[in-house]
Amino acid sequence: MIELEHVVKTYQREDGTPVPALRDITCRIGAGEFVTIRGSSGSGKSSLLNILGCLDTPTSGAYRLGGEDVSRYTDQERSAVRARRIGFVFQAFNLLPRTTAVENVEVPALYSGGDVDRGKALALLKRVGLAERSNHFVTELSGGEQQRVAIARALMNSPPLLLADEPTGNLDSAVGDSIMELLTDLNREGLTIVLVTHDERVASYAARELLIRDGVLASDRAQPRRPSLHAATEGAAHVVG
Amino acid sequence: MDHWRRLLPGIGRQLWRYKLRSGLAIVCAALGVAGATTAVNYASGGREQVLTQIRRLGSNVLTISAEQSRGVADRARTGAIVTTLVPADYAAILRETAGVVRSSARVSGSLRLKAGYLSKVAPVVGVEPAWFGMKSWELAEGSLYTGEDEKRSARLAVIGATVARDLYGDDSPVGERLFINRVPFDVVGVLRERGAGLDGSTEDGQVYVPLNTAMRRLLNVDYYGAILLELDGPPRMPAATRDITALLRERHRMTEHRPDDFRVLSQTDLISAQLASADRLSFLVRWIGRSGLAVAGLGILAIAWITVRDRTREIGTRRALGATAPDIFFQFAAEAGLLAVIGALAGLAIGVVASRILATQAGLPLVVDAGNAAVALGLAIALNLTFASWPAVRAARMDPIRALRHE
Numbered sequence: 095m096i097e098l099e100h101v102v103k104t105y106q107r108e109d110g111t112p113v114p115a116l117r118d119i120t121c122r123i124g125a126g127e128f129v130t131i132r133g134s135s136g137s138g139k140s141s142l143l144n145i146l147g148c149l150d151t152p153t154s155g156a157y158r159l160g161g162e163d164v165s166r167y168t169d170q171e172r173s174a175v176r177a178r179r180i181g182f183v184f185q186a187f188n189l190l191p192r193t194t195a196v197e198n199v200e201v202p203a204l205y206s207g208g209d210v211d212r213g214k215a216l217a218l219l220k221r222v223g224l225a226e227r228s229n230h231f232v233t234e235l236s237g238g239e240q241q242r243v244a245i246a247r248a249l250m251n252s253p254p255l256l257l258a259d260e261p262t263g264n265l266d267s268a269v270g271d272s273i274m275e276l277l278t279d280l281n282r283e284g285l286t287i288v289l290v291t292h293d294e295r296v297a298s299y300a301a302r303e304l305l306i307r308d309g310v311l312a313s314d315r316a317q318p319r320r321p322s323l324h325a326a327t328e329g330a331a332h333v334v335g
Numbered sequence: 336m337d338h339w340r341r342l343l344p345g346i347g348r349q350l351w352r353y354k355l356r357s358g359l360a361i362v363c364a365a366l367g368v369a370g371a372t373t374a375v376n377y378a379s380g381g382r383e384q385v386l387t388q389i390r391r392l393g394s395n396v397l398t399i400s401a402e403q404s405r406g407v408a409d410r411a412r413t414g415a416i417v418t419t420l421v422p423a424d425y426a427a428i429l430r431e432t433a434g435v436v437r438s439s440a441r442v443s444g445s446l447r448l449k450a451g452y453l454s455k456v457a458p459v460v461g462v463e464p465a466w467f468g469m470k471s472w473e474l475a476e477g478s479l480y481t482g483e484d485e486k487r488s489a490r491l492a493v494i495g496a497t498v499a500r501d502l503y504g505d506d507s508p509v510g511e512r513l514f515i516n517r518v519p520f521d522v523v524g525v526l527r528e529r530g531a532g533l534d535g536s537t538e539d540g541q542v543y544v545p546l547n548t549a550m551r552r553l554l555n556v557d558y559y560g561a562i563l564l565e566l567d568g569p570p571r572m573p574a575a576t577r578d579i580t581a582l583l584r585e586r587h588r589m590t591e592h593r594p595d596d597f598r599v600l601s602q603t604d605l606i607s608a609q610l611a612s613a614d615r616l617s618f619l620v621r622w623i624g625r626s627g628l629a630v631a632g633l634g635i636l637a638i639a640w641i642t643v644r645d646r647t648r649e650i651g652t653r654r655a656l657g658a659t660a661p662d663i664f665f666q667f668a669a670e671a672g673l674l675a676v677i678g679a680l681a682g683l684a685i686g687v688v689a690s691r692i693l694a695t696q697a698g699l700p701l702v703v704d705a706g707n708a709a710v711a712l713g714l715a716i717a718l719n720l721t722f723a724s725w726p727a728v729r730a731a732r733m734d735p736i737r738a739l740r741h742e
Contacts, residue, residue: 149655149736170659177657188652188739192352197345204341205657247656 095255095286096123096146101155101165103141103309115141116152117309123288125254128281130289130297133306140259142306143290147180147257148172160254177205181248185260187240189232195219195243196228202250218246222276238269245276249285256280258289262296274299339665346669353642357674360638364678364719365685367631371624371711372686372704373693378617379707380690380699385613387700389606391529393469393565395436397575398600399428399583400561418558419587419596425562431582432575434567439466440559442549448542449514450502457498458541459515461549467493467526469565472538477509477524480545488547492520495539496528513542518552520544572601621707628715631678636722639671643726650730651738664724664731671723672716679715683708 103116115138123129133139144150145157148164149172157165164175176182181202189198199215219228222242224235232240241261248256258277262270278299281287289300297303298317305313350357401420425440442461447454464479480491492513499508508522528539550556566575576599583597643650650663658666687703694701 144736147655149739170661173654173657173659173662176655182655184652184655184739188648188655190649190652193348197348201345201653202656204338204345205653205659205662207338210341251657 095125095127095160096121096288097156097158098122098145099156099158101142101145101152101157103138103145103150104153114309116145119155119306119309119311121304121311121314123286125286126281126284127302128278128287128289128300129302129304130291130300131304131306132291132294132297134292137306138309139290139292139306141309143257143259143288146288147182148175173205177202177207178251179253179255181251181253181256183241183244183248183256183258183261185263187232187237187244187264189240189243189247191233192231194229194231195224195235195246198232198243199247199250201247206251215246215250218249219243221249222246236269237265238272241265241273242276245273245280249280254286256285256287258287260291260293261289262293263291267295270296339662339669342662342666342669346666346673350670350673356638356642360635360671360674361678361681363631363634363638364675364715365682367628367634368679368682368711368715369685369689370627370682371715372683372708373689374620374624374627375617375704375707375711376686376690376702377693377697377699378613378620379702379704380694380697382610382613382617383700383702385606385609389602389610390471392602392606393471393563394602394606395566395569395572396469396602397564397566397572397579398561398602399564399579400598400600401559401596402598417596418556420559420562420583421557422559424583424586425559427582427586428562428564428579432564432566432579434571434575436565436567437465437469438562438564439463439469440546441466441561441563442546442554442556443541443560444549444554446516446553448498448502449517450508450511453502455498455501459549459553460541460543461546461554462543463546466563467543469563472529473527474524475527476507477522479524485545485547488551489545490518490520490548490552491523491545493524493526493543494522495526495541495543497537497539498542499525515542515544516553576601624711625714628711628718631715632718632722635671635675635678635719636725639667639723639726640729642670643667643730646730647733647738647741650733651735651741654733654735655739660731663733664727667727667730668720668724671727672720675716675719675723679712679719682715683712686711 098119098121101116101119105113105115107113119142131139131142141150145152148167151167152165155165156163159175159179164172167175190201196212196215196219199218200210200212203210216225216228219225222245224239224242224246227235227239232243235243261277262273265273274296277287277289289296291297302314302316304311399420401417429435429438439462443458445456446459447456463485464482467479475496479493480489484491492515494508494513502508502513503511508525511522513520513522526539530537530539544553564575566572579599580595584595587596589595653663653666686708690703691701
């Protein structure tokens with residue numbers, strides 16, 4: 095799914111001095127994996143996420159997504175990759191204000207070249223447990239509900255890869271756990287998930303953890319999955335769709 | 336391009352849900368267009384009024400009036416009755432002047448009118464039938480007297496609208512009897528009401544009778560107050576003025592140092608001055624209107640700018656979800672463009688209504704200058720789109736990573 099080869103990212107300060115963010119990252123993430131990228135602030139994890147999400151291009155090195163080298167794509171080509179092949183979930187949810195839940199879920203469909211399928215958007219809201227809230231404005235939803243809407247939105251164009259940037263960072267831990275349960279379920283259904291966090295507890299949901307420090311990969315290890323709360327929350331969150 | 340069609344419902348919803356901002360932008364665009372069209376319509380109304388008055392005075396008309404212009408040093412004799420402009424002069428002028436289309440001599444005096452029990456003193460004017468055509472004055476009802484009536488000094492009268500109202504009330508005066516200085520006349524026509532002229536005088540309060548009738552049966556004079564000539568074009572006017580002056584001085588045996596006992600007046604002089612000032616006014620007003628459009632455009636620009644800044648994070652989000660830079664440009668340009676078009680059309684409607692109100696209040700003819708309205712509309716939309724596209728370009732060029740993290 096994802097292949098990074100000797101990826102380097104260097105920013106320029108305003109006075110021209112180079113600031114290395116990623117020094118030399120090489121790794122592979124297979125289809126169907128659930129991987130967390132953990133690191134402290136300034137470690138380079140955001141830079142890595144931006145490259146993985148095709149929001150940014152590496153200074154050098156190659157990034158292959160599904161076998162296709164996207165590291166030299168133009169802005170327009172990367173937009174198309176983001177629209178069809180990557181779903182994004184953000185820390186601050188980033189829903190459009192004064193817009194209903196279902197309208198938010200439909201947004202990616204506006205940019206994927208197909209027609210907007212309201213039925214699919216409603217089915218996704220049902221999948222994340224918000225069937226009853228689809229016509230509510232986002233300001234009427236709780237933080238956890240907003241993040242569920244954002245997850246449904248990320249799935250609108252059925253991308254094979256979901257990137258989540260601190261998805262539980264703005265939520266209290268109980269609500270955060272339920273979001274992580276939802277992501278775990280989605281991963282079980284075959285979705286590849288890469289999640290960036292600084293929080294070890296969140297990282298423990300994934301089967302594999304990449305630790306990044308000072309722009310290099312400090313460790314890459316498989317880990318036992320956190321004991322699932324799945325049984326307890328299944329009735330609320332899991333609807334076969 | 337085609338997929339932008341899918342963005343339109345969302346754009347409509349967006350504008351509807353940000354009512355205050357959309358409303359402000361629409362008002363901004365509307366006021367610009369409304370101001371520009373109203374101001375120009377108002378100025379055009381003023382010009383139209385001058386033109387109407389010109390037509391009323393008669394275009395290409397020379398007026399030769401009998402009058403002592405200025406006396407010798409110590410004796411000012413303006414206004415004295417001058418009896419020297421006689422039918423032989425009229426005949427000589429018609430014979431000697433080239434390009435005369437039609438003409439009429441004119442006499443007048445203030446006489447007592449009586450109809451039934453009602454009576455009033457009013458100016459009675461003796462003119463030939465051609466006079467009405469030269470003044471482009473039409474009848475409200477009835478008919479004019481003819482050249483035949485003129486020859487036989489018929490006792491027929493055409494009356495102004497005010498006279499008709501004062502003496503006959505709401506009844507039709509046509510066919511009624513009118514006594515002028517106890518001489519019985521038949522009213523054959525009523526003139527259309529015209530209001531005050533350029534000089535402030537109103538002709539609606541006058542009675543018009545055939546020239547010969549006025550001279551022989553009412554005023555007992557053998558000289559004219561004035562002779563009006565309509566020439567076949569403005570280029571004739573200066574030469575005609577010169578020739579007639581020379582002719583009359585010779586016929587009146589004026590020695591070199593005596594002042595004229597007549598005056599030759601060309602309406603064109605008065606008219607062109609009036610028209611020039613009306614044109615200067617409309618030029619000024621047109622540019623004030625256009626600067627109004629520019630100010631409205633700047634308002635749209637400011638609102639669009641603030642909108643883009645406030646929605647930075649939305650821009651980043653849309654980009655992350657797959658929007659291309661052109662998609663973002665279209666989103667913001669279409670939002671502002673839609674408001675600009677709605678505003679401009681609303682402004683046009685407001686402009687027409689405001690012009691109507693203003694014309695009524697100022698007593699000017701209502702002129703809706705369609706050409707100018709189209710120019711104002713086109714200019715406003717083009718200007719607003721240009722101004723709105725600047726923030727839209729800024730939105731499109733935003734770095735999506737920074738925009739996503741924007742607080």
